[in-house]
Amino acid sequence: MSVEASSVNGHDVIVRSGELKMVSGRRFPIGVGLDFAGTVAATGAGVEGYRVGDRVWGMVHPRRRHSVAGAAEYVVVSAERIALAPADLSSVEAASLVVAGATALIALRDSVHLGEGERVLVRGAAGGVGTAAVQLAHAMGGHVTALARDCHAELLTELGTDEVLECGT
Template structure:
């Protein structure tokens, strides 16, 4: 089978589409025929060698955090799933994988998948696995957003941002989206009550907010100062400067800057599917690339300005 791997750290041109043996599921695992995967920040920093404590230095290393596709086979002791069912899921983000989601087939533990929403294509499903899970964890489990609160979503046009705008709107909050001005129409359609142009809006001229969701990872202390009394802030845009700001903010108690690593298992993926089924969440896709062009997809992600997600499809016998 074909699988995207890296044999050295570096820019997008280190990505290789290699012929590898198709894996077989062991007890508690499922084999998924992958139809689509998306490009995530995790994929890019692993490829660049910035997450060696997770990926290790032993090559080859598989690429692709998430996937959507069809179960091909199940190992022993797997309940609730059977061959032929459409699923979505992700490999474990804190483990090394020689084959990951950007491949024709992937083996994962059965507790890392769920049935995909029936009304989504595999491309649409792949666009929501990481972005939707991250937004749901941030709003529901990290900052505990409640109806009527004022929330700022910073980096609102990206994958996590577009999901957070929709979910925050569904939760009954007043949503302010901070993004490029040209994305205002889309973000309003997704549920934003107000859209601010990040190019002309400084942090000292907005707020206060009950909740801030940051997907950028810069100037965190400036935005944290725009929290109302009892406000909460979470960032998913991690960088060395972001980690320093998070540590320094611990003295502020409830108004500290929170963060987390999204690692959804079956219950959360089911909850995410419920959000789609209820109409509270829909995928936003910037562009779709065939697996053969995954390097171009990574380059586009790193270039920035993305609206929603870059998705990679996995056509058979066409790589």
């Protein structure tokens, strides 16, 4: 993949600090960036469904020891780790949604099975996963209460929050 954009997640900060040496490996430097958006530069033997030039988004494997990750100019990933990128999103927008959006979607849809009219509290609602969770929960018909700093209330209301609770400074 030719990477056009990648994002920085909490995972990257922790890995770069050395706090996950047992997981990430003891050799540094280690690449950063789990998620990326870009174009297919080449395909391997047997890859179906993707052609050179396709716009894609995806994620490198978070548990593989890698020295090059999503923030690189090029990444090599298996076809299972990418999908065609939504045409209406820029590469920057797409890259910012892969990990945060997937985390929120898996939590709301697969873990708690949020249903129409059910109430959900989103802690850290102004962060990457939080803003995705607010929008997804709203789209799923949930009653969304956000826990965030007061300065984020207007944005969170625009994203679909029904109620914002101040969490302090």
